[in-house]
Amino acid sequence: MSTHIGANKGDIAKTILLPGDPLRAKFIAETFLENPKQYNNVRGMLGYTGTYKGVEVSVQGTGMGIPSISIYVHELIHEYGVKNLMRVGSCGSMQEHVKIRDVILASSASTTSSINKNRFRGMDFAPTASFELLHTAYTKAKELGVNVHVGNVLSSDIFYDTTGAAKLFMDAGTLGVEMEAAALYTEAALAGVNALTLLTVSDSLITGEETTALERQETFKEMMKIALETAVAMAEAE
Ligand SMILES: O=P(O)(O)O[C@H]1O[C@H](CO)[C@@H](O)[C@H]1O
Numbered sequence: 001m002s003t004h005i006g007a008n009k010g011d012i013a014k015t016i017l018l019p020g021d022p023l024r025a026k027f028i029a030e031t032f033l034e035n036p037k038q039y040n041n042v043r044g045m046l047g048y049t050g051t052y053k054g055v056e057v058s059v060q061g062t063g064m065g066i067p068s069i070s071i072y073v074h075e076l077i078h079e080y081g082v083k084n085l086m087r088v089g090s091c092g093s094m095q096e097h098v099k100i101r102d103v104i105l106a107s108s109a110s111t112t113s114s115i116n117k118n119r120f121r122g123m124d125f126a127p128t129a130s131f132e133l134l135h136t137a138y139t140k141a142k143e144l145g146v147n148v149h150v151g152n153v154l155s156s157d158i159f160y161d162t163t164g165a166a167k168l169f170m171d172a173g174t175l176g177v178e179m180e181a182a183a184l185y186t187e188a189a190l191a192g193v194n195a196l197t198l199l200t201v202s203d204s205l206i207t208g209e210e211t212t213a214l215e216r217q218e219t220f221k222e223m224m225k226i227a228l229e230t231a232v233a234m235a236e237a238e
């Protein structure tokens with residue numbers, strides 16, 4: 001096992017879905033995977049491996065925020081050899097044309113976190129999605145008829161942000177706000193593996209609308225299907 005994941009080498013698939021919420025990991029495993037086996041319960045951060053359309057896929061909760069996802073992604077890549085990492089999360093819309101229940105594919109992620117400033121000695125690294133995963137996921141989203149947007153998101157360190165930072169990023173066309181994509185992209189880039197963030201819009205910073213828990217579960221299914229179909233396409237392309 002690694003420090004935070006109680007799996008043996010070989011227990012975790014090459015391609016993984018990463019929801020922030022460990023119960024979303026359980027839901028994905030139980031709803032979509034054949035023969036899901038739970039490989040992790042350390043800190044209640046559930047992880048499972050099963051198959052989807054014959055392709056081995058894992059799903060691992062990552063918790064909320066950059067420090068938490070950074071730990072899981074680092075161990076998944078460096079201790080378990082994971083190569084394709086797809087975050088499946090929720091976000092707040094920052095643009096009028098991005099509606100509740102739409103899906104965003106984050107081509108890039110700005111951040112209010114200082115983590116990359118520290119890593120890159122005060123210089124700005126641009127956390128970017130893998131083109132192959134992004135292109136494949138966009139194609140699958142269109143095939144599934146999902147209302148999808150592609151663009152920049154903001155990975156914020158503060159959920160209840162009263163600093164006014166959100167407005168600066170909105171004015172620059174940022175599509176939505178969440179809390180992890182910039183870290184996922186940076187960890188993946190440093191290791192030379194593929195990463196993508198898919199987000200379902202759960203609320204709007206513009207209108208104040210929110211989805212109910214049930215609505216969120218149902219509409220999150222579209223994002224989950226896009227990610228799983230992308231996993232199959234990546235396996236077929238090998
Ligand atoms: O739904 P998840 O994947 O947790 O993502 C979003 O929800 C959490 C905040 O409620 C943060 O983790 C944010 O990034």
Ligand SMILES: O=c1cc[nH]c(=O)[nH]1
Pocket residue numbers: 090091092093159177178179202203
């Ligand atoms: O980080 C998040 C996630 C969902 N909605 C938000 O407004 N922020």
